[in-house]
Amino acid sequence: MRTIKGRRRELMARWHPDACNDRPEELCKEMAQRINRAYEIVLSYCENYEYPFGGEELKRAGAGGAYERWWQERFGDDPLWGGTSNRRKG
Numbered sequence: 001m002r003t004i005k006g007r008r009r010e011l012m013a014r015w016h017p018d019a020c021n022d023r024p025e026e027l028c029k030e031m032a033q034r035i036n037r038a039y040e041i042v043l044s045y046c047e048n049y050e051y052p053f054g055g056e057e058l059k060r061a062g063a064g065g066a067y068e069r070w071w072q073e074r075f076g077d078d079p080l081w082g083g084t085s086n087r088r089k090g
Contacts, residue, residue: 004046008039 012035013019020028 004039004042008035011035 012032015028015031015035017025017028017032
């Protein structure tokens with residue numbers, strides 16, 4: 001998240017209409033709106049993302065076969081991501 005916020009600040013410093021003296025004002029306003037919209041979309045995606053980014057939950061689940069249970073709870077018997085019961089033998 002820090003990287004996203006930092007990059008947004010850099011872009012806004014460059015494209016904010018008040019700081020955009022050498023470019024057309026309309027272009028700067030449009031770019032600022034695009035930057036803000038993209039930022040909102042990315043933040044919304046991150047907030048609604050179901051799986052942990054930092055892996056803290058995976059670290060907690062790692063001991064004693066808990067990782068396999070964690071995986072099975074999320075992916076079940078999905079043929080691609082699920083457990084070993086659906087794998088071909090031979």
